[in-house]
Amino acid sequence: METGQPRRGQTRDEKDRVRRSQSENRSGAGQGPAQRRTAGSHAAGTGTVWNRERHAAAERTPERRKPGSRSARVRDELRERKKRVLRQRLAVGAAAAAFLVIVYCMIAARYARVFLPNTYINGFEAGGFSAADTEALLRNSVEKYQLEVAFRGGKCEEIKGSDIDLTYVSSNEVSELLKAQNRMGWLFSLLGRKSSGHVKTSFRFDEDKLKHFLEALPEFDSGSVTKPRNARIVLMSDQTYRVADAVEGNEPDQDVIFRSVSDAISASESRLSLNNVSGAYKKPQVTAEDEDLKARAEDLNNYVSTVITLRYPDGTDTEIGRDRLVSWIGKDEDGNYAVDADTVYTAVYKIVKAAAEKFDHVQNTIDFQTTAEGTVNEFCSPYGYRIDKQGMTEKIYSDLYARKSGEIELENSVSDDMDPTFGGTYIEVDVTGQHLYYYRDGKLVLDSDVVTGLESDRDRLTPSGVFAVFAKKQDQTLGSLEITGYASHVDYWMPFYESYGMHDAGWRSSFGGDIYLTSGSHGCVNLPPDFAAELFEAIDNRTPVIVCRKGDNAAEGKTDGVAKFD
Numbered sequence: 001m002e003t004g005q006p007r008r009g010q011t012r013d014e015k016d017r018v019r020r021s022q023s024e025n026r027s028g029a030g031q032g033p034a035q036r037r038t039a040g041s042h043a044a045g046t047g048t049v050w051n052r053e054r055h056a057a058a059e060r061t062p063e064r065r066k067p068g069s070r071s072a073r074v075r076d077e078l079r080e081r082k083k084r085v086l087r088q089r090l091a092v093g094a095a096a097a098a099f100l101v102i103v104y105c106m107i108a109a110r111y112a113r114v115f116l117p118n119t120y121i122n123g124f125e126a127g128g129f130s131a132a133d134t135e136a137l138l139r140n141s142v143e144k145y146q147l148e149v150a151f152r153g154g155k156c157e158e159i160k161g162s163d164i165d166l167t168y169v170s171s172n173e174v175s176e177l178l179k180a181q182n183r184m185g186w187l188f189s190l191l192g193r194k195s196s197g198h199v200k201t202s203f204r205f206d207e208d209k210l211k212h213f214l215e216a217l218p219e220f221d222s223g224s225v226t227k228p229r230n231a232r233i234v235l236m237s238d239q240t241y242r243v244a245d246a247v248e249g250n251e252p253d254q255d256v257i258f259r260s261v262s263d264a265i266s267a268s269e270s271r272l273s274l275n276n277v278s279g280a281y282k283k284p285q286v287t288a289e290d291e292d293l294k295a296r297a298e299d300l301n302n303y304v305s306t307v308i309t310l311r312y313p314d315g316t317d318t319e320i321g322r323d324r325l326v327s328w329i330g331k332d333e334d335g336n337y338a339v340d341a342d343t344v345y346t347a348v349y350k351i352v353k354a355a356a357e358k359f360d361h362v363q364n365t366i367d368f369q370t371t372a373e374g375t376v377n378e379f380c381s382p383y384g385y386r387i388d389k390q391g392m393t394e395k396i397y398s399d400l401y402a403r404k405s406g407e408i409e410l411e412n413s414v415s416d417d418m419d420p421t422f423g424g425t426y427i428e429v430d431v432t433g434q435h436l437y438y439y440r441d442g443k444l445v446l447d448s449d450v451v452t453g454l455e456s457d458r459d460r461l462t463p464s465g466v467f468a469v470f471a472k473k474q475d476q477t478l479g480s481l482e483i484t485g486y487a488s489h490v491d492y493w494m495p496f497y498e499s500y501g502m503h504d505a506g507w508r509s510s511f512g513g514d515i516y517l518t519s520g521s522h523g524c525v526n527l528p529p530d531f532a533a534e535l536f537e538a539i540d541n542r543t544p545v546i547v548c549r550k551g552d553n554a555a556e557g558k559t560d561g562v563a564k565f566d
Contacts, residue, residue: 104187107186108183108184108186109183111181111183111186112178112183113130113178114128114129114130114133114178115127115128115129115130115134115177115178115181116181116182116183116185116186116189116190116195117186117189117190118189118190118192118193118194118195119181119189119194119195119196119197120194120195120196120197121134121137121138121174121177121196121197121198122138122141122197122198122268123196123268124137124138124141127189130178131174131175131178134174134178135168135170135174138168138174138203139168139170141268142161142166142167142168142203143161143168144161145160145161145166145203145265145268146158146159146160146161146270147159147261147264147265147269147270147271147272148270148271148272149261149271149272149274150271150272150273150274150275151219151250151252151274152250152274152275152281153250155219157217157219159210159213159261159265161205163209163210163213164205164206164209164210164213164265165205165206165209166203166204166205166265167203167204167205168203169203169204177197181195205265207262210258210261210262210265211258214254214257214258214261215254219250219252220252220254225249225250225251225252226247226249226250226251227249227251227282228246228247228248228249228251228281228282228283228284229246229247229249229284230246230284230285230286230287230334231243231244231245231246231284231286231287231288231289231290231293232244232286232293232334232335232336233293233296233297233300233336233337233338234337235326235329235337239304239322239323239326240301240304241297241300241301241304241337242297243288243290243293243294243297244288245287245288246284246286246287246288247284248281248283248284249281249282249284250281251281251282252274252280252281252282253279253280253281253282256277256278256279256280257274257277257280260272260274260277260280286334293336296336296338299403300329300337300338300339302403303325303329303339303400303403304322304325304326304329305322305403305405306320306321306325306399306400306403306404306405307319307320307321307322307405308320308321308396308399308400308404308405308406308407308408309406309407309408310351310355310396310407310408310409310410311407311408311409311410312355312358312359312410313359313385313410313412314359317407318351318355320348320351320396320400324347325400328340328343328344328347329343330343341397341401344397344400345393345397348393348396348397348400349389349390349393351396352387352389352392352393352396352410353389355387355410356386356387356389359385359387359410360384360385360386360387361384361385361386362382362383362384362385362386362414363382363383363384363418364379364380364381364382364383365377365378365379365380365554365555366378366380366418366420366466367420368420368466368546368548369420370428370430370548370550371428371430371435371437371444372430372433372435373430373432373433373548373549373550373551374550376548376549376550376551376552376553377552377553377554377555377556378464378465378466378546378547378548378552378554379464379465379466379554380418380465380466381414381415381418381466382414382415383414383415383416383417383418384414384415384416384417385412385414385416386412386413386414387410387411387412387413388411388413391413392408392410392411395408396408421442422544422546423441424439424440424441424442424443425439425440425441425543425544426438426439426543426544426545426546427439427469427502427535427539427543427544427545427546428546428548429450429452429462429502429525429545429546429547429548430548430549431452431455431462431464431516431547431548431549432548432549432550433550434449434450434451434452434511434512434513434514434515434516435447435448435449435450435512436448436449436450436502436525436527436535438535438538438539440538445538446531446534446535446538448511448527448528448531449511449512449513449528450511450512450525450526450527451505451508451511451512451515451516451519451520451521451525451526452516452520452521452523452525452526453516453520453521453522453523453524454516454517454518454519454520454521454522455516455517455520456517456518456520457520460520460521460522460523461523462500462521462523462524462525462547463497463500463523463547464547464548464549464552464554465497465546465547465554466544466545466546467496467497467544467545467546467547468496468542468543468544468545469494469495469496469539469540469541469542469543469545470495470496470541470542471493471494471495471541472492472493472494472536472539472541473492473493473494474491474492474493474536475489475490475491476489476490476493476503477489477490478490478493478503478524479522484522486522488505488507490503490504490505490532491504491506491529491532491533492504492527492532492533492535492536494535494536494539496545497545499523500523500524500525501524501525502524502525502527502532502535502545503524503525503526503527503532504526504527504528504529504532504533505521505526505527505528505529506529508526508528511526511527511528
């Protein structure tokens with residue numbers, strides 16, 4: 001029997017002492033040796049009973065730690081019980097997880113036949129639909145398909161599938177999309193993740209019918225179309241020019257619109273706004289911001305601001321200003337106002353010509369007092385007053401072209417008058433008398449008989465008229481055997497009109513008389529060699545030469561001369 005445990009038959013006091021002794025033994029087990037001794041000494045005073053109880057408790061303590069004791073078995077049983085509960089819970093969890101995986105996979109396997117939730121094919125929701133159901137949905141949408149086309153200005157036209165023979169074309173694309181979907185992600189799709197696919201060849205339509213349909217729309221009717229118009233130069237009421245804005249118009253580009261509509265149908269769109277389609281409408285090529293156009297308008301304003309005053313010989317004048325200049329401005333091929341050079345030149349020429357008709361008074365004949373034949377009337381260079389129409393026109397036009405304002409006097413282009421005595425210095429060739437006279441300062445200096453052109457041959461006549469020496473040359477060959485049939489060498493050559501002139505004729509033995517009637521020259525005035533030398537030294541360039549015949553009256557057309565004067 002264990003002494004450390006309360007026994008049956010003990011009194012209550014004895015049992016209490018045993019329990020106190022056990023408690024002290026337990027508390028003393030953690031004390032040091034000195035503490036235990038002090039405690040032991042204190043306990044020794046309590047008597048023999050306490051010592052027995054303490055020793056009995058000390059003897060029982062090792063017995064509690066021994067394997068196989070009742071308390072150890074209890075603890076082992078508790079630990080084993082906990083392990084069994086944990087194993088049971090793990091088994092239940094594993095079974096639940098396996099069940100969930102099986103259920104998830106079974107649900108995923110269902111989506112091998114239908115599309116995942118929130119799946120869209122060609123814009124239509126196909127979640128839960130099989131490939132066949134989806135194709136039926138697409139077929140039904142094609143049969144009911146309509147496209148609204150919004151034109152510029154707010155007008156809308158509707159194209160139905162039946163208008164263009166729109167038909168659904170079954171293909172394997174829907175099935176391929178179904179196979180390609182990630183079935184194991186069905187939960188994410190169910191929770192809201194969206195996926196989409198597009199069947200490119202799901203339908204077809206007749207492109208020719210689409211073209212005919214579009215061409216028949218009123219928006220393509222040329223009668224109702226406003227063509228685009230470029231910015232242009234316009235004339236304002238105050239006779240100034242400015243750039244007018246371009247007009248957009250509403251002329252459609254059929255090719256661009258056809259492609260856009262065709263693409264919209266292919267993409268199953270329900271509405272197409274042509275205002276958002278680049279190039280759907282033809283645009284003006286030139287805008288009001290065009291720098292060249294603005295520069296041309298500015299130049300026109302500078303041009304019509306030019307003022308040229310023409311001064312006439314009688315003291316009057318006329319003005320070429322804004323009113324006239326605006327009336328001379330035309331339009332180019334683009335409809336813009338522009339200065340046309342020919343128009344301006346012609347208008348200016350008309351003004352100058354009108355002035356010439358009013359003020360010109362020109363003579364080209366002169367009365368000349370001959371040495372031996374009396375007074376004759378011969379052709380001469382014009383004199384009096386004559387406006388050079390071409391020259392003045394070009395001057396006025398040049399100033400207008402340069403936008404240069406100012407005054408221009410209409411100048412005389414000929415001599416004011418013709419002196420019938422030529423200042424007293426001249427050469428007179430008397431064809432009738434076959435004699436030449438040279439006067440200087442009114443006095444006869446030289447004279448000689450001559451031979452003029454063959455009078456019987458009109459092609460060889462020496463022309464009558466008033467001329468002037470325009471060259472003095474020596475050692476010349478006149479004519480050409482190949483061209484004229486003769487070639488004559490001369491020492492002194494003094495031409496006065498075209499190929500006609502005066503020269504020495506050493507091949508002749510006599511001069512004067514009637515030689516010119518049967519053996520005259522080819523038109524030149526033949527001189528004796530010595531006289532030719534004297535005359536060559538005596539005269540200057542520009543010395544007047546008057547060739548005359550007795551009875552000449554050029555003013556009445558009575559002359560054998562063939563001189564040509566402007």
